[in-house]
Amino acid sequence: MKAYQELSREELLDLKDELSRAxxxxxxxxxxxxxxxxxxxxxxxxxxxxxxDALDSKSCMKTAAGLDTRNYGLLDGIPExxxxxxxxxxxxxxxxxxxxxxxxxxxxxxISRSMTHGVMGSTPWCKLEKVKFLCxxxxxxxxxxxxxxFGIEMITIPMSPQGPDMDLVEKYVKEDxxxxxxxxVPKYSNPQGYTxxxxxxxxxxxxxxxxxxxxxxxxxxxAVHDLYxxxxxxxxxxxxxCEKAGNPDMVYEFASTSKISFAGAGxxxxxxxxxxxxxxxxxxxxxxxxxxxxxxxxxxxxxxxxQGVKAQMIKHAQILRPKFEAVLRVLEEELGGLGIxxxxxxxxxxxxxxDAMEGCAKEIVARCKExxxxxxxxxxxxxxxxxxxxxxIRIAPSFPTPEEMAQATDLFVLCVKLVSVNKLLEQKEA
Amino acid sequence: MKAYQELSREELLDLKDELSRAxxxxxxxxxxxxxxxxxxxxxxxxxxxxxxDALDSKSCMKTAAGLDTRNYGLLDGIPExxxxxxxxxxxxxxxxxxxxxxxxxxxxxxISRSMTHGVMGSTPWCKLEKVKFLCxxxxxxxxxxxxxxFGIEMITIPMSPQGPDMDLVEKYVKEDxxxxxxxxVPKYSNPQGYTxxxxxxxxxxxxxxxxxxxxxxxxxxxAVHDLYxxxxxxxxxxxxxCEKAGNPDMVYEFASTSKISFAGAGxxxxxxxxxxxxxxxxxxxxxxxxxxxxxxxxxxxxxxxxQGVKAQMIKHAQILRPKFEAVLRVLEEELGGLGIxxxxxxxxxxxxxxDAMEGCAKEIVARCKExxxxxxxxxxxxxxxxxxxxxxIRIAPSFPTPEEMAQATDLFVLCVKLVSVNKLLEQKEA
Numbered sequence: 123m124k125a126y127q128e129l130s131r132e133e134l135l136d137l138k139d140e141l142s143r144a145x146x147x148x149x150x151x152x153x154x155x156x157x158x159x160x161x162x163x164x165x166x167x168x169x170x171x172x173x174x175d176a177l178d179s180k181s182c183m184k185t186a187a188g189l190d191t192r193n194y195g196l197l198d199g200i201p202e203x204x205x206x207x208x209x210x211x212x213x214x215x216x217x218x219x220x221x222x223x224x225x226x227x228x229x230x231x232x233i234s235r236s237m238t239h240g241v242m243g244s245t246p247w248c249k250l251e252k253v254k255f256l257c258x259x260x261x262x263x264x265x266x267x268x269x270x271x272f273g274i275e276m277i278t279i280p281m282s283p284q285g286p287d288m289d290l291v292e293k294y295v296k297e298d299x300x301x302x303x304x305x306x307v308p309k310y311s312n313p314q315g316y317t318x319x320x321x322x323x324x325x326x327x328x329x330x331x332x333x334x335x336x337x338x339x340x341x342x343x344x345a346v347h348d349l350y351x352x353x354x355x356x357x358x359x360x361x362x363x364c365e366k367a368g369n370p371d372m373v374y375e376f377a378s379t380s381k382i383s384f385a386g387a388g389x390x391x392x393x394x395x396x397x398x399x400x401x402x403x404x405x406x407x408x409x410x411x412x413x414x415x416x417x418x419x420x421x422x423x424x425x426x427x428x429q430g431v432k433a434q435m436i437k438h439a440q441i442l443r444p445k446f447e448a449v450l451r452v453l454e455e456e457l458g459g460l461g462i463x464x465x466x467x468x469x470x471x472x473x474x475x476x477d478a479m480e481g482c483a484k485e486i487v488a489r490c491k492e493x494x495x496x497x498x499x500x501x502x503x504x505x506x507x508x509x510x511x512x513x514x515i516r517i518a519p520s521f522p523t524p525e526e527m528a529q530a531t532d533l534f535v536l537c538v539k540l541v542s543v544n545k546l547l548e549q550k551e552a
Numbered sequence: 553m554k555a556y557q558e559l560s561r562e563e564l565l566d567l568k569d570e571l572s573r574a575x576x577x578x579x580x581x582x583x584x585x586x587x588x589x590x591x592x593x594x595x596x597x598x599x600x601x602x603x604x605d606a607l608d609s610k611s612c613m614k615t616a617a618g619l620d621t622r623n624y625g626l627l628d629g630i631p632e633x634x635x636x637x638x639x640x641x642x643x644x645x646x647x648x649x650x651x652x653x654x655x656x657x658x659x660x661x662x663i664s665r666s667m668t669h670g671v672m673g674s675t676p677w678c679k680l681e682k683v684k685f686l687c688x689x690x691x692x693x694x695x696x697x698x699x700x701x702f703g704i705e706m707i708t709i710p711m712s713p714q715g716p717d718m719d720l721v722e723k724y725v726k727e728d729x730x731x732x733x734x735x736x737v738p739k740y741s742n743p744q745g746y747t748x749x750x751x752x753x754x755x756x757x758x759x760x761x762x763x764x765x766x767x768x769x770x771x772x773x774x775a776v777h778d779l780y781x782x783x784x785x786x787x788x789x790x791x792x793x794c795e796k797a798g799n800p801d802m803v804y805e806f807a808s809t810s811k812i813s814f815a816g817a818g819x820x821x822x823x824x825x826x827x828x829x830x831x832x833x834x835x836x837x838x839x840x841x842x843x844x845x846x847x848x849x850x851x852x853x854x855x856x857x858x859q860g861v862k863a864q865m866i867k868h869a870q871i872l873r874p875k876f877e878a879v880l881r882v883l884e885e886e887l888g889g890l891g892i893x894x895x896x897x898x899x900x901x902x903x904x905x906x907d908a909m910e911g912c913a914k915e916i917v918a919r920c921k922e923x924x925x926x927x928x929x930x931x932x933x934x935x936x937x938x939x940x941x942x943x944x945i946r947i948a949p950s951f952p953t954p955e956e957m958a959q960a961t962d963l964f965v966l967c968v969k970l971v972s973v974n975k976l977l978e979q980k981e982a
Contacts, residue, residue, distance in 0.1 A: 167613070167622040167623060171609040171610075174607050174609050174846075175609045179602050179604050181604065183597070183601075190594070192600075193592060193814075194589065194816050222653065223652065223844040224840060230839040230840070231839075237667075237678070238667050248679075271835065271838045380624075384622045386623065386624050386625070386843070386844065386846075387844045387847065405701065408697050408698055409656070410654060410657045411656060411815075413653060414653040414844065415816060415817065416604075417817065
């Protein structure tokens, strides 16, 4: 395969004709596929239906300690659920509060509470002139949406396969007391599928922030979401690393079973130091009498422990893996060596990150949409929805069937080629 | 029975001896009863266990419109749940967002969002010098806790059997633009069991607030919680009254199934105008991908419609009624005509409100606790936990068994008598 950059103007024009015809043919098919979000597929949801048998009208509704899950109370969750979520995050149960149906609201509430009530006695952020967050990017659009919603200024931090650029992170948090936090998806990052190296985690734990109310928002969304049984990434426990480094209160960790049990009907948790949890509970006890403990009991009855979770994740992987492999195979076969795109090959998580030639991402996404395949909006993986290079595209292979996934990827590579050819022709004409 | 006020010093001293001996005997029994909160009893929870059979691994998990409740999405709830909650509140489904497991977090979020983002374009309340709320009292302690938590100044409004003192409410909201809201439990109010009269509701709807971001927080917690089939209160629909009065955006209504299905594992909703809901959704779409739709489907499958809810409420009433009647009988038999206490006789809800002689409530609650019966803390029914007359006590008959309830009430009236005698002796000596 010859790289597109080496093609002459004439070769590019011929290619353009050929690709345009191919595009018109696909467009005729009237595809209607959605690769925009990390949604579990119907097959995954069907696989998990046993959960609904884990409680019925004959069940014991009490915890081992005798607490009735059907009644009010128990702000921080039933002990059995705390243990389960602690095992998923590899932390101690006493560092865990089990909350509602998803982790996103916990993160939102954490920011919202910091705005109105500060962090462990600090000035409420809404009273400050300026509050800033570091945002490793490409990253998770819903994180950036929260900080943007609260008027928090976002600073982009470049990502590498080892994690965020720690030189920059260290410099920023040390020098600027208005920097109050950083968003992290440390394992199988959204969208690249990178896992932070041990060195990165240790450097995070050893940060010396100018702001005493600086916190690491550690969204461990894919803690057990391996795609392969024989090669999985491992992540150091940030809580114990922070404690060792003398920064016990510097991190909030988040996790949920949204992509373990059911999306939007799972259980979610926050893990942090006792001092942080005590402060959080001061607001939480005003906000709620308690989260849904029946759903917590349902999850505990079904999964029992981390072994049950891991067994479930192997079944999820069996459904997800062929889709990831289908995408990666088509990308490799169709784009390998062409010099018009690079992509990640993750061992877990829900996404593949694709980097097109600069200035091509929006057009590729638009072309795909024109032919019936919805991708995550270009730019969504950056703060304010603005990718400075207009290059990154998040591919979410989970929802379509493997057949649909192959069709969608065929269209995707076609659009990448077509848009890249146009870009190269523009450049030659300029 | 002779009123205590008419007794001589000697008669009071004799009575004091007698009551003290009786108190010591009860104290010996070592009771351990909780009448502090409006918690459903085990019998009520057992009665509702059928709910857990309303979904299993063979169930259809889609809504009528074909949406999969197991996956992400549908911010405002499944249509079937919107309809059910709308029927409970007697509003239109299009005015409803179905949220999580309880209404308290919706109220908290509503205040929190107003602090950080204002109300439909108004200045965020955290940017204002002063924000005030009107608090009809005696009222619900958790309402007052929310406003206190956010530093909102609370102004007590007296209650009558027809509702809050509307002359005062009208005057305050008209004259003071820093008054941004009022807490209401309009039906079977907490703690009196009063239901706002039609005139009160119409006067609420016709308020002319100085603040454009003034809102009525209408916590319709006991909308279908009648104790008697032959005499139940009815409440006008505030949403349509507000619309008729030209104030369509002035009210947020809240409700949940916490005391219909399971406490803390129900479904909850907010009802309001389209303009309010649109504004709320701007924050909600950042805060969550969606609430627990499986629990929504579970509730819809089990209750079907308002008739199913009403049938369930008749069963709840069968369990609750004997407890209310036991309390009222003992109060009447033991305190009737003594002039040392007045109490409400509600047709629904979860509480009886008791007014002791001024300056006696704290001591009565302390004496009950000393002998093993926990009541809601005296003062809890007022803003800042301070009852200016130290008179009001909330009785929550729901949780104990009828036998325990009788025991607890026997102790309660004994403590009322003893503390009142002491108070009268003090007065005679002064």
